Amino acid sequence: MGNVLIVLISRISPHLHTPMYFFLNNLSFLDIWYTSSIVPKMLINFLSQNKTISFDGCFTQLFVHLSLGGTECYLLLAMAYDRYVAICSPLHYTTIMHTSLCIKMASGCWMGGFINSLIHTLFALRLSFCGPNIINHFFCEVPYVLELSSTDISLNKTIIFLCAILVIMGPFFLILITYGCIISSILGISTSVGRKKAFSTCASHIIVVTLFYGTAIFMYMRPGDSHVVNQDKMATLFYSVVTPALNPLIYTLRNKDVKEVVLEISKKIHVL
Numbered sequence: 001m002g003n004v005l006i007v008l009i010s011r012i013s014p015h016l017h018t019p020m021y022f023f024l025n026n027l028s029f030l031d032i033w034y035t036s037s038i039v040p041k042m043l044i045n046f047l048s049q050n051k052t053i054s055f056d057g058c059f060t061q062l063f064v065h066l067s068l069g070g071t072e073c074y075l076l077l078a079m080a081y082d083r084y085v086a087i088c089s090p091l092h093y094t095t096i097m098h099t100s101l102c103i104k105m106a107s108g109c110w111m112g113g114f115i116n117s118l119i120h121t122l123f124a125l126r127l128s129f130c131g132p133n134i135i136n137h138f139f140c141e142v143p144y145v146l147e148l149s150s151t152d153i154s155l156n157k158t159i160i161f162l163c164a165i166l167v168i169m170g171p172f173f174l175i176l177i178t179y180g181c182i183i184s185s186i187l188g189i190s191t192s193v194g195r196k197k198a199f200s201t202c203a204s205h206i207i208v209v210t211l212f213y214g215t216a217i218f219m220y221m222r223p224g225d226s227h228v229v230n231q232d233k234m235a236t237l238f239y240s241v242v243t244p245a246l247n248p249l250i251y252t253l254r255n256k257d258v259k260e261v262v263l264e265i266s267k268k269i270h271v272l
Contacts, residue, residue, distance in 0.1 A: 002248025003028040006258070013261040019097040020086070023079045024251060026106050030075065031244035034068040037061055038139040038240060045138075055129070058140040063121045065240065066142060070167045071113030073216070076209055077171040078105045080178045083202050088185045116167050123159055127151050141236055164220040172213045179206065204251050208243065215239040 006028040010016045038061060045051040053061070085096050120142055127149040137144040142160065146153045182202060189195045215238040218231075251258065 003032045003244070006248055006251065007032075009258065009261050013264075016258070016261060019082050019102050020079075022102050023075065023082055023106065026109070027072070027075055027079070027247065030068055030071055031247055034065070034072065035241055035244050037064040037068065042138050053140065058135075058145065059121060059125065062124070062140040062142055062145060063117050065139070066120055067113045067117035069113070069216070069240070070116035071110050072212065073167050073171050074109035074112045075106070076205070076212065077175055077178075078109055079205055080175045080209070081105075083205060084178045084182055087182050087202070112167070116163055119159065119163060120156075123156050124149075127153065127156070138233060138237065141232075143232075160220065168213065168216050168220060172209075172217070175209055175213075207250050208247055211243045211246065212239050215243070 007025055010021045010025040010028075041053065041061070082097060086093050089096065124142065124146060127146070128151045129148055131150040132148050135141075135144050135148065143157075146156050179202070186195050186199060215235045219235045219239070
C-alpha cells in the first residue's frame with residue numbers, strides 16, 4: 001500500500017513531476033510486483049500443510065523475481081546518477097536530466113533486469129530435474145533450485161557469479177564512486193544550510209542502497225561452499241521483502257515534498 005501511494009501521488013501532483021520522482025515512481029511500481037511475485041505464495045505455504053508449487057510455477061516465480069531484482073540494482077544506480085547531477089551540476093540539471101534521457105535510463109534498467117533473468121532461467125531449464133523435489137527455501141531462489149538438478153551445475157554457478165558482478169557489484173561500485181563525488185561537492189558548499197539540504201536529499205537513497213546491496217552481496221558474492229541455509233533465507237527475505245516494504249517509509253518520512261502532497265490530498269478528501 002505504501003508503494004501504491006507513492007505511485008499515485010507522483011502521478012497526481014504536478015510538483016512531483018521531476019526526474020527524481022520519476023525514478024522513485026519506477027522503484028515503487030517495481031517493488032509492488034517484486035514482493036507480489038513471492039509473498040502471497042510464501043504466506044500460503046506458511047499457513048497450509050500442502051507446501052507445493054508446480055514446475056512451471058516455480059520457474060515463472062524464479063524468472064520474475066530475478067528480473068525485478070536485477071532491475072532494482074540498475075534503477076538504484078540511475079537514481080544515484082540523478083542525485084549526482086542535481087548536486088554537482090545544479091545549473092545544468094534540467095538540461096541533462098531531460099524527459100527523454102530519464103525514459104531511456106529507466107527502459108535500460110528494466111531491459112537489463114530482464115536479460116539477466118532470461119540468462120539464468122534458460123541455463124537452468126537446460127538442466128535435468130528428475131531427482132529430489134524439495135526446495136530448502138521460502139520460494140524458488142535460483143541457487144536452491146539448481147541444487148535439485150541431477151546434472152552438473154558448475155556452469156550455472158559460474159554464470160551466477162559473473163552476472164552478480166555485472167548486476168550487483170558493478171552498479172554498487174558505480175554508486176560508491178557517484179556518492180564520493182557528491183560528498184566532495186557537498187563539503188565544498190559554503191553554507192551549513194546548503195550542506196544539510198544536500199545531505200538530506202541523498203540520505204534516503206543511501207539508506208536504501210545500503211540495505212538492498214548489503215544483503216544481495218552477502219547472498220550472491222560468497223563462495224558456494226560457505227553458504228549457510230538459514231542465513232541465506234534471512235538475507236533473501238531482507239532484500240526481497242523487507243527492503244521493498246521499508247522503501248515507502250524511508251522515502252516519505254524523510255521527504256518534505258511527499259509529506260506536503262499527502263497532507264494536501266488528505267485535506268481535500270476531508271473537505272469532500
